[in-house]
Amino acid sequence: MRNSGIQEVLAEIEYLRAKRAQAASASPRLVVVHGAHQPLTKCLAGETVEQISLAVHSRVIPLSLSPIGLVIADLLARKRPMLLTASQIEHLLASDPFCVRLGANSPSAPRRVIRLARRSVKVYIQRLRTQLSKTLKAAGVETLAEGILISDSTELSNVMTYRFAIPCEFVHLNSDAKRK
């Protein structure tokens, strides 16, 4: 093996090591993209939830979430830093104006009220954590998904609250912008 090849491999390993150290110390943030946005408003009923991503340094990695998963993650992000139980999430999905009128500004967006049982909400929380884990791994961040989407126990042993422990940023696309 030529010496230049060895040096190149060593240099690359050193670079990757430094990159990992940089990424491991990064604080991720959640980026929520709302579509069908009306000018001069923010996070109002009628908008859509287009995408939710995890941003680490300059990398923005989309979470692979179903439409319902997107709405639950968006709800936790919008209500942050409030602690929400599965029961409150169930209630908000059926009563929060943003959730009830989801996509009303966009003629092409499917409109329906999401009704989920508490048990299903807990399943979606688990799925959301799974996607967060995959994304954190892809970004090389050492933080666990459980440290980003936190479960706290209440005084009732069988009731948990959920919240995002990272900053959440909302990006709005105008209603005349093309849907992705």
Place this chain on the structure above:
Amino acid sequence: MEQVLIVDPDPVHAIALKESLEAANYFVSVHRDHRTAMQAVGSQGISTVVFVSSSPSWWRNDLKAFCESAANTKQAMDVICLLRWPSIGPTDRLFGDELNVRVLHEE
């Protein structure tokens, strides 16, 4: 200590690479094929894999199979692919980019 795994079918080349990395204070393990290497990846704290190939015909399939297996492990690791022939254009590197693998050529 940083752990590096070498996947190299050529034992002589693998030893040369191993000695160089050990001299730079890396803990190195060597496997001759990617299937046995994957078993080691699952059980050790490997941070970097150096995937060496001498086969212009098969390296893409082998690298892709390795990366797919690596994606299923909990351990996040970086993969460097060392091809033992001179570069003849950007296509090899572009293929590596698709898999998030840095492709290097031995000149």
